[in-house]
Each structure stands twice: as structure tokens, then as C-alpha cells.
Amino acid sequence: MRTPGSNQEDKKAAGESAAALIKDGMVLGLGTGSTVAWTILKLGESVKEGLDILAVPTSYQSEALAIQAGIQITTLSQHPVLDLAIDGADQIDISLRAIKGGGAAHTREKVVSNSARRFVIVTDGSKYVHKLSVPVPLEVLSFAFNLVVRRVAEMGGQPILRLGKMKDGPVITDNGNFVVDAHFGPIENPQGLSAALCSIPGVIEHGIFCNIDEVHVARGGRVEIIRR
Numbered sequence: 238m239r240t241p242g243s244n245q246e247d248k249k250a251a252g253e254s255a256a257a258l259i260k261d262g263m264v265l266g267l268g269t270g271s272t273v274a275w276t277i278l279k280l281g282e283s284v285k286e287g288l289d290i291l292a293v294p295t296s297y298q299s300e301a302l303a304i305q306a307g308i309q310i311t312t313l314s315q316h317p318v319l320d321l322a323i324d325g326a327d328q329i330d331i332s333l334r335a336i337k338g339g340g341a342a343h344t345r346e347k348v349v350s351n352s353a354r355r356f357v358i359v360t361d362g363s364k365y366v367h368k369l370s371v372p373v374p375l376e377v378l379s380f381a382f383n384l385v386v387r388r389v390a391e392m393g394g395q396p397i398l399r400l401g402k403m404k405d406g407p408v409i410t411d412n413g414n415f416v417v418d419a420h421f422g423p424i425e426n427p428q429g430l431s432a433a434l435c436s437i438p439g440v441i442e443h444g445i446f447c448n449i450d451e452v453h454v455a456r457g458g459r460v461e462i463i464r465r
């Protein structure tokens with residue numbers, strides 16, 4: 238898991254809370270990260286007790302974890318419409334808009350969450366805020382890197398190429414692209430910024446999500462469920 242140690246108890250409580258939404262026969266989208274990993278593990282336990290589900294994972298990491306947990310994997314080709322997608326977030330505001338992509342999986346996460354009838358976010362309370370302010374991850378075609386950097390700077394952002402921790406040079410996503418973290422400070426209009434980022438050629442997907450139906454926020458082990 239990417240962020241061991243930080244708020245693990247609350248991440249576990251939120252992640253496991255969302256697992257209670259899953260019913261027999263559902264086809265799920267499984268997000269990526271250390272919070273939704275608890276959902277996947279909990280679902281794995283239920284599968285061992287007889288729960289019958291299929292899941293589309295959003296990353297190599299979630300796919301490996303789901304397989305290890307005994308969850309049967311499917312694809313969007315086989316199941317283009319999912320019953321429910323569950324994922325973590327790097328920050329989510331009180332109007333249920335989120336920034337995701339801390340694990341560089343936001344492109345598949347956006348495709349999967351938009352393929353689902355409902356999208357649920359699981360998070361610890363530290364990420365539930367009044368105003369989004371963390372950097373916005375952009376998955377960028379390497380060929381377009383310089384153009385994207387220039388356009389983000391023209392929009393008032395500070396673009397930073399994400400570098401590997403155990404690898405020299407840039408992080409390469411599961412789709413074979415770069416990640417640029419675009420620092421804008423507090424974001425007044427997430428929908429407007431989303432539209433502006435979508436208009437930059439070479440930005441494959443950005444990490445602003447405005448399609449969230451429900452959030453499970455854990456604080457001190459207690460989970461609050463907020464619905465749109």
C-alpha cells in the first residue's frame with residue numbers, strides 16, 4: 238500500500254463500511270489505493286463465505302489484490318455497465334467533488350466510475366474539506382509534455398513532473414504515460430478547472446472527479462455516510 242501508517246484505522250473503517258453495500262450478483266468497479274484496499278480485502282472475506290460478485294479493477298495493483306483476495310475479475314468489454322464503483326480520494330469537498338490520482342490510476346478510475354450506476358468514495362476524515370487544494374494529477378502523453386506544461390502555467394498553475402521513487406526518471410502510468418501534478422492552490426471552481434484541463438491537447442485525463450454519489454468518511458473509527 239502506498240501510504241502505510243497514516244490514518245490506517247480510519248481508512249480501514251471507511252473501506253469496510255462501503256463493502257456492506259455489495260449484494261450478490263453485482264458487478265463492481267474497484268478503485269486503487271490504501272483505503273479501497275480495505276474494501277477489497279473485506280469483499281474477499283465475503284466471497285469466501287459465498288458472495289457472488291465480479292469486479293473490474295482500475296490498476297495492476299488492485300487487480301493483483303482482488304485476485305489474491307479471491308474476487309473474480311471481469312472487463313468493461315464483458316460488462317460495460319457496472320452496478321457500483323468504490324474508490325479512495327486524495328481530497329473531497331463538501332459538495333462531493335474530489336481530486337484523485339495520488340496513485341496515478343485516475344484515468345482508469347474515471348472510466349470505471351463513469352461506467353457505474355453509483356460511485357462511492359471511501360476516505361478518512363483528514364481528506365474531507367471545504368475547498369479542494371491539493372495538486373491535480375494529469376495523465377499526459379509524453380509527446381505532449383512541453384505543451385501541457387506551458388498551458389498549465391498559462392492557466393496559473395505550477396506543473397511538476399512526477400518522478401519515480403524506486404525508479405530514475407518519470408513515473409510511468411499503467412497506460413504508459415507521464416504524470417504531471419498541477420499545483421493551483423485552493424480551487425474556487427472545480428468544474429471550470431476540469432473543463433479547462435480537458436481542453437489541453439495531450440492531457441489524457443485529469444484527477445478532478447465531479448461524479449460522486451456517496452462518501453463514507455471515517456473519523457476516530459466512526460463512519461459518516463454522505464449522499465448527494
Ligand code: 5RP
Pocket residue numbers: 239240268269270271272273324325326327336337338339340341342343346
Ligand atoms: C489512486 C487514487 C487513490 O484513490 C487516492 O490516491 C487515495 O489513495 P489512498 O486511499 O491510498 O490514500 O486516486 O490514483
